Amino acid sequence: MRAEGILFSILAVFLGGSTLVYWFTSYDPTGTTALALSAALGTLIGYYALFLHRRIGFRPSDRGDADIEEGAGEIGFFSPHSWWPLVAAAASATLMLGLIFGWWLFVLGAIAQIVGVVGILFQYEGRTAEYGDASH
Numbered sequence: 001m002r003a004e005g006i007l008f009s010i011l012a013v014f015l016g017g018s019t020l021v022y023w024f025t026s027y028d029p030t031g032t033t034a035l036a037l038s039a040a041l042g043t044l045i046g047y048y049a050l051f052l053h054r055r056i057g058f059r060p061s062d063r064g065d066a067d068i069e070e071g072a073g074e075i076g077f078f079s080p081h082s083w084w085p086l087v088a089a090a091a092s093a094t095l096m097l098g099l100i101f102g103w104w105l106f107v108l109g110a111i112a113q114i115v116g117v118v119g120i121l122f123q124y125e126g127r128t129a130e131y132g133d134a135s136h
Helices: 002-027 029-056 083-099 104-123
Strands: none
Touching: 002 029, 083 104
């Protein structure tokens, strides 16, 4: 994670400098905002990657002396067959279309978005610790 954090931090510094140069040479608020938000996103990702590196240390893929076997094993839990991300994505699209076509569509999209996010957060609530033990 250290290499990724440094890479995104360098990108954030470059985009921050580009933002200043762009602002002073063009006075374009749209491009300046886009560059500033890109720099902020690079800062956010770089900080998170460096913070994660500080917590977990070097991964086997970061070390030159690591063996292939060290990278084996469980990486994390990824939901194998969840429909909730699809619901949340459709709700996001509906919410954005509501900004164009009318407040009533925006309200429907917002309600669907709340349902989708709650579904994602609580889809495994009440199940046992091991996913395979769940009978419903």
